[in-house]
Amino acid sequence: MLKKIREAVGLNKNSPYIREFFFHENMKASIYMSVIIIVLELWMILRTTKIIIRDRLWDNFGYYFERYYSNYLLLIITAIVMLVFSSLYLRDKLKARQTGRFLLLSFSFVCLCFGIKVAINDYGKGEQILVFATMTLYALCLITWRPIISFAISSVTFLYLYIRMDSMVAVNTGEVGTTDATKINFFILWISIMMVCVSSYNNTRAQAIKDENLVRVNRHLKRISVTDELTGIHNMVYFRQEAAKDGAELAGKLFLFLDLENFKSYNEKYGFHDGNELLKKVAEAVTETFQGSLVARYSDDHFVVLTDENGCTEAVNKLAGRIDELRRDIQLQLKCGAYRQKEGESDVSVACDRARFACNSLKKHYDRNFRMYDKSLEDSFTLKNYIVNNIDNAIANGYIKAYYQPLISSEDGCVCGFEALARWQDPYYGLLSPAMFIGTLEECRQIHKLDLCMIDNVCSDFVNARNEGIPVVPVSLNFSRLDFELCDVVSALNERTEKFGIPRNFIDVEITESALADSGDVLLDVISRLRVGGYNIWLDDFGSGYSSLNVLKDYSFDVMKIDMQFLKGFGSNEKTYTILESVVKLSGLLGMSSLTEGIETDEQLSFLRSIGCNKLQGYLFGKPVPYEKIIELIKSGELKITPEYESKRR
Numbered sequence: 001m002l003k004k005i006r007e008a009v010g011l012n013k014n015s016p017y018i019r020e021f022f023f024h025e026n027m028k029a030s031i032y033m034s035v036i037i038i039v040l041e042l043w044m045i046l047r048t049t050k051i052i053i054r055d056r057l058w059d060n061f062g063y064y065f066e067r068y069y070s071n072y073l074l075l076i077i078t079a080i081v082m083l084v085f086s087s088l089y090l091r092d093k094l095k096a097r098q099t100g101r102f103l104l105l106s107f108s109f110v111c112l113c114f115g116i117k118v119a120i121n122d123y124g125k126g127e128q129i130l131v132f133a134t135m136t137l138y139a140l141c142l143i144t145w146r147p148i149i150s151f152a153i154s155s156v157t158f159l160y161l162y163i164r165m166d167s168m169v170a171v172n173t174g175e176v177g178t179t180d181a182t183k184i185n186f187f188i189l190w191i192s193i194m195m196v197c198v199s200s201y202n203n204t205r206a207q208a209i210k211d212e213n214l215v216r217v218n219r220h221l222k223r224i225s226v227t228d229e230l231t232g233i234h235n236m237v238y239f240r241q242e243a244a245k246d247g248a249e250l251a252g253k254l255f256l257f258l259d260l261e262n263f264k265s266y267n268e269k270y271g272f273h274d275g276n277e278l279l280k281k282v283a284e285a286v287t288e289t290f291q292g293s294l295v296a297r298y299s300d301d302h303f304v305v306l307t308d309e310n311g312c313t314e315a316v317n318k319l320a321g322r323i324d325e326l327r328r329d330i331q332l333q334l335k336c337g338a339y340r341q342k343e344g345e346s347d348v349s350v351a352c353d354r355a356r357f358a359c360n361s362l363k364k365h366y367d368r369n370f371r372m373y374d375k376s377l378e379d380s381f382t383l384k385n386y387i388v389n390n391i392d393n394a395i396a397n398g399y400i401k402a403y404y405q406p407l408i409s410s411e412d413g414c415v416c417g418f419e420a421l422a423r424w425q426d427p428y429y430g431l432l433s434p435a436m437f438i439g440t441l442e443e444c445r446q447i448h449k450l451d452l453c454m455i456d457n458v459c460s461d462f463v464n465a466r467n468e469g470i471p472v473v474p475v476s477l478n479f480s481r482l483d484f485e486l487c488d489v490v491s492a493l494n495e496r497t498e499k500f501g502i503p504r505n506f507i508d509v510e511i512t513e514s515a516l517a518d519s520g521d522v523l524l525d526v527i528s529r530l531r532v533g534g535y536n537i538w539l540d541d542f543g544s545g546y547s548s549l550n551v552l553k554d555y556s557f558d559v560m561k562i563d564m565q566f567l568k569g570f571g572s573n574e575k576t577y578t579i580l581e582s583v584v585k586l587s588g589l590l591g592m593s594s595l596t597e598g599i600e601t602d603e604q605l606s607f608l609r610s611i612g613c614n615k616l617q618g619y620l621f622g623k624p625v626p627y628e629k630i631i632e633l634i635k636s637g638e639l640k641i642t643p644e645y646e647s648k649r650r
């Protein structure tokens with residue numbers, strides 16, 4: 001309660017924002033006040049001059065000057081000074097608040113004195129004291145003082161005027177002193193003005209408090225919109241804004257993209273909480289190492305820095321050292337890609353993308369932690385962008401083709417199937433191999449488009465071959481793990497085989513071992529749907545990852561495709577034979593057929609036959625070739641189809 005009263009009369013301490021708000025409002029009020037006063041006083045000067053001229057009062061000019069002109073001029077001068085000051089202040093050209101306060105006081109003092117002087121004069125002539133009322137209103141209400149100050153000022157002025165009036169002789173009665181009516185009116189005037197002062201002060205203060213809260217909320221919103229929630233350092237919104245601000249000065253500067261390789265394993269081992277703590281420390285280390293540079297968190301365990309080239313590699317090495325101290329028993333490696341901004345370039349996002357591309361090119365290169373975006377990277381970056389931007393177009397124009405590589409039965413050496421492998425026949429780049437587009441399409445989550453297109457191609461080639469009277473054999477298709485996330489590839493396959501009338505046991509689906517490693521229940525479900533649908537499911541690239549045996553435990557396949565890596569040591573490493581023999585045996589024990597990929601020599605072929613590998617694939621039997629070529633090879637008898645094949649599969 002007491003607090004409320006103190007606030008109402010202005011005895012509390014206001015925040016700097018509220019004080020500034022009051023001052024600002026007072027400056028605005030001073031502008032209106034001074035303009036009105038200047039106009040009024042000029043009019044008064046004109047009026048008085050007109051009377052002097054009309055009544056030929058030249059001789060008494062001294063009297064008029066002292067009694068009228070001097071007052072008008074003093075008011076005009078004070079008002080002009082006040083007007084100039086407040087205009088400059090409001091235009092942010094002057095910041096002298098003390099001077100402003102002094103001027104406000106002086107201006108109000110002059111107004112009040114003028115009011116008193118004219119009021120006494122008018123009262124003496126038996127007129128109203130309206131000028132005093134106007135001047136007091138001006139000085140106490142337009143300019144908002146704390147009520148306690150208004151009280152002090154008005155008490156002094158009212159008291160002084162009252163004493164002066166009370167000692168005067170009334171014109172009409174000839175008696176000394178004010179009448180009761182005048183006393184009451186005078187008192188009511190004072191009370192009314194005081195009430196207006198209190199109300200004006202509290203209204204302005206309420207508005208100031210509201211404004212201050214808004215400013216605070218805005219500031220907070222602005223801060224969180226440019227701050228990364230987890231680490232507390234700046235986010236990309238801020239980074240892009242600030243980097244773009246520099247504009248012309250960006251040329252020659254380096255954009256760094258930092259990545260903590262293996263952070264995922266850290267998260268898995270120590271949990272999310274510890275992972276977050278580590279990220280905070282890394283953010284701190286990056287900020288400290290690149291002091292004075294623009295630093296932000298890009299996403300996850302990625303950070304970006306805009307810095308000078310000078311001393312950059314040293315800073316990266318220093319940072320790598322600090323991160324090495326932070327890791328526990330997980331091998332965390334800092335990778336840094338850098339892009340040097342060229343003259344005339346200003347797109348911050350593109351620069352970050354290029355630095356990121358350089359950084360990604362270091363993945364799995366354990367001996368390097370820094371790479372500059374150079375010409376060769378630029379070429380692959382351009383190709384990557386081309387692939388992402390043109391996949392739809394390539395599909396629509398029929399640039400994606402299925403190439404077929406024969407799969408040989410080791411029993412009779414004849415073709416028992418084909419693997420369909422994608423090729424992109426591009427009008428600009430020429431023939432693109434899967435290594436050039438599969439990874440990119442997976443990265444940008446567009447791979448399902450290609451795989452659906454491959455299903456279409458294989459189905460229509462299959463129908464064409466059948467229509468031509470060529471004996472048909474099963475075709476295996478490669479599916480990406482992402483296909484199962486990005487579309488309902490099983491339904492799509494069902495639909496198309498139905499539409500083209502293709503027996504489902506003529507389609508084999510290859511799923512790579514790496515796809516199964518971190519897939520969870522989704523793939524279990526997909527595999528069971530494929531099995532129910534009647535397709536054969538093949539495990540591709542067995543042995544290329546490090547979770548092979550677990551994969552065999554958790555899923556069941558019809559064919560195990562042994563990765564060509566196993567043949568790498570053929571002829572030089574004795575262990576290769578033992579391993580291959582064991583893997584072929586293992587597949588048999590688990591109820592799968594075996595197929596070895598990448599056979600290039602007769603020695604490899606005879607060894608694989610001797611250990612009982614069921615199917616064979618490799619350049620020794622034929623490279624992947626277009627549909628027309630395959631038909632030609634079959635027709636010419638160069639490729640022999642397993643004779644009893646049809647009866648076996650149907």
Ligand code: C2E
Pocket residue numbers: 405420421422433434435438447450451454478479480510540541597598599600617618619620624
């Ligand atoms: P993959 O499924 O393991 O296919 C076998 C790869 O080994 C093919 O490479 C094939 O040309 C190559 N190859 C076959 N025999 C030999 C040999 O004797 N020596 C050597 N050095 N290589 C041999 P390609 O066609 O470049 O395909 C590479 C990978 O791209 C494929 O590996 C597969 O994972 C992926 N891929 C190909 N087509 C598709 C597709 O349509 N969809 C998806 N998702 N992935 C595909």
Ligand code: MG
Pocket residue numbers: 419478510540
């Ligand atoms: Mg394959």
Ligand code: MG
Pocket residue numbers: 540541561563597
């Ligand atoms: Mg393979």
